[in-house]
Amino acid sequence: MIATSVSAVTIFSILFLLVYFSSPLFTEGRIYEIFSLQWQPFGGKYGILPMCAASLCLSLSALVLAFPPAIGVCCLIYALAPRRVAQFFLSLIRFMTSIPTVVYGFVSVFLLVPRVRDCFDGGSGFSLLTATLTLSLLILPTIVLVFHARLEQLDPTLRLTSEAMGFTAVQQVRHVFIPAAGEGLVIAAVLGFARAIGDTLISLMLAGNAPQLPHSLFASVRTLTSHIALVLATDSRSMAYQSVFASGLILFLLAGAVNLLIRKAAKKSGRSPHA
Amino acid sequence: MGKNGGVSTLLVLVLMGLLFFSNPALCGDLDSFAGLEGTINIAGGTAHIPVMNDAAKAIMTYNPKIRITIEGGGSGIGVQKVGEGLVDIGNTGRPLSEDEISKYGLKSYPFALDGVAIVVHPDNPLTGLSAQQAKDVFAGTIANWKDVGGKDAPIHLFGRDEASGTREVFWEKLLKKGPVATATNIVPSNGAMKVAVSQDKDAIGYVSIGHVDQSIKALALDGVAATQENAMNGSYPVVRKLYMNTKGEPSKLVKAFIDYVMSSEGAEIVKKHGYIPLQTK
Numbered sequence: 001m002i003a004t005s006v007s008a009v010t011i012f013s014i015l016f017l018l019v020y021f022s023s024p025l026f027t028e029g030r031i032y033e034i035f036s037l038q039w040q041p042f043g044g045k046y047g048i049l050p051m052c053a054a055s056l057c058l059s060l061s062a063l064v065l066a067f068p069p070a071i072g073v074c075c076l077i078y079a080l081a082p083r084r085v086a087q088f089f090l091s092l093i094r095f096m097t098s099i100p101t102v103v104y105g106f107v108s109v110f111l112l113v114p115r116v117r118d119c120f121d122g123g124s125g126f127s128l129l130t131a132t133l134t135l136s137l138l139i140l141p142t143i144v145l146v147f148h149a150r151l152e153q154l155d156p157t158l159r160l161t162s163e164a165m166g167f168t169a170v171q172q173v174r175h176v177f178i179p180a181a182g183e184g185l186v187i188a189a190v191l192g193f194a195r196a197i198g199d200t201l202i203s204l205m206l207a208g209n210a211p212q213l214p215h216s217l218f219a220s221v222r223t224l225t226s227h228i229a230l231v232l233a234t235d236s237r238s239m240a241y242q243s244v245f246a247s248g249l250i251l252f253l254l255a256g257a258v259n260l261l262i263r264k265a266a267k268k269s270g271r272s273p274h275a
Numbered sequence: 276m277g278k279n280g281g282v283s284t285l286l287v288l289v290l291m292g293l294l295f296f297s298n299p300a301l302c303g304d305l306d307s308f309a310g311l312e313g314t315i316n317i318a319g320g321t322a323h324i325p326v327m328n329d330a331a332k333a334i335m336t337y338n339p340k341i342r343i344t345i346e347g348g349g350s351g352i353g354v355q356k357v358g359e360g361l362v363d364i365g366n367t368g369r370p371l372s373e374d375e376i377s378k379y380g381l382k383s384y385p386f387a388l389d390g391v392a393i394v395v396h397p398d399n400p401l402t403g404l405s406a407q408q409a410k411d412v413f414a415g416t417i418a419n420w421k422d423v424g425g426k427d428a429p430i431h432l433f434g435r436d437e438a439s440g441t442r443e444v445f446w447e448k449l450l451k452k453g454p455v456a457t458a459t460n461i462v463p464s465n466g467a468m469k470v471a472v473s474q475d476k477d478a479i480g481y482v483s484i485g486h487v488d489q490s491i492k493a494l495a496l497d498g499v500a501a502t503q504e505n506a507m508n509g510s511y512p513v514v515r516k517l518y519m520n521t522k523g524e525p526s527k528l529v530k531a532f533i534d535y536v537m538s539s540e541g542a543e544i545v546k547k548h549g550y551i552p553l554q555t556k
Contacts, residue, residue, distance in 0.1 A: 040455075040457075041437055042446065042452070042455075109474075114474060117475065123431065124431035124433075124478065126460045126471070204463070209436075209461035210458050210460055210461060219458070220458060220459075230436045230437060230438070231436075233351035233436065233438030234437050
């Protein structure tokens with residue numbers, strides 16, 4: 001109860017602060033400048049739409065890439081693999097969650113960036129694709145653990161019943177377990193997405209940070225989080241710095257929207273999600 | 276306590292003796308730190324870090340009661356942190372704006388001159404660019420190495436972040452505030468720039484001359500080599516001063532640090548890292 005109210009107060013004060021700091025933009029009618037496609041702070045252009053697009057593009061691609069294998073791994077752990085193997089996989093996934101983001105980023109700079117540059121002949125290797133690949137690796141354990149937790153909550157008699165009816169293991173997974181844990185899929189996807197859109201280091205180190213619309217997989221792009229990290233160091237009364245608060249607000253609203261999605265999914269199933 | 280003090284004095288004496296015999300250049304600029312203790316926190320420009328590190332090492336070896344911490348972050352962070360009192364010295368690779376000085380009440384101490392060099396991968400056959408070519412390359416109007424006398428390969432542009440002092444001097448003095456290609460990859464420090472350019476055969480970027488080493492190649496500009504000699508004699512135009520900044524008057528310890536960096540020993544350190552010490556009064 002206390003924890004809930006503390007976190008609620010925290011969330012609202014963050015929102016209030018962001019709105020408060022962004023308000024000069026709204027009142028001075030400079031919001032058009034922020035919602036435009038050009039970021040050239042030295043030419044007086046402060047558009048952050050390219051960053052919004054890049055954030056969405058990167059997180060969605062990482063999710064699309066990570067989701068199917070993550071669910072596959074879940075099914076292996078839960079029903080298909082022998083007990084020992086399943087245990088091993090589960091420990092491996094748990095270990096992956098403890099690897100610091102910066103390690104992924106650093107290793108990718110030296111291993112993945114040159115490969116992407118040489119294989120695809122499309123730019124410097126710092127690109128949407130590079131960041132997507134690394135980011136999908138980062139969010140995979142999150143998706144696995146969330147969905148696996150949901151599977152663990154299934155009624156154990158489900159397994160006995162389906163076995164008694166002569167289902168093979170694969171059929172059990174396809175026709176019994178996954179449908180029964182349906183809302184777990186949504187929650188896992190949504191949390192994976194939230195983890196991806198909130199990550200700063202991977203995109204800062206690998207995506208190239210050019211403030212342009214993501215027009216190809218090999219384009220250098222800048223996410224909202226990288227943008228905030230880069231611009232926070234500038235003079236705190238410049239227009240560029242003001243755009244940081246707008247970026248923060250957009251990120252916050254996106255995270256909020258994602259949260260609502262989770263609640264909706266949980267309501268539909270009549271359970272409260274365990275994340 | 277007293278015993279400990281005796282031991283550390285002895286240690287310092289032994290160390291001083293060692294230093295004295297091993298390095299005759301050390302003459303006594305460190306004496307001002309005798310009897311001082313406390314912490315100096317430094318943050319900001321990444322071009323300053325090698326110099327700050329060596330100065331800190333010498334001072335902390337001379338007097339272990341002094342702790343000096345050094346962080347990067349770039350010029351913008353240097354101004355912010357020192358202005359808000361989070362650090363004692365904020366480093367910038369550019370002069371402070373009137374705005375910054377009046378807002379925070381900062382004092383600037385220029386201590387070195389530094390050039391900004393255009394850099395490429397060591398395997399790049401190119402040895403130099405004209406100023407106009409450099410402008411066109413960074414504006415994105417020249418996008419292939421063969422148009423400036425290199426091989427047939429796309430140019431990968433690397434630039435620095437909005438808060439960088441290196442970027443500011445490069446953009447003002449070389450690009451003459453001209454356009455910069457939107458597709459430029461942005462890296463957040465001199466070190467990151469070095470890593471990016473040394474990894475990519477088709478890359479072009481720019482770093483402080485003090486950071487140029489074997490892993491990257493500095494290009495001549497209009498036939499003038501990007502060296503500190505040429506920066507000093509004025510023939511290489513893309514130069515800037517490196518500053519230490521304090522909020523108001525520095526404390527005795529911080530003042531001693533600043534004086535040390537500007538002393539003849541400090542000047543040796545500055546030179547060792549490829550910058551040019553500024554003559555102090």
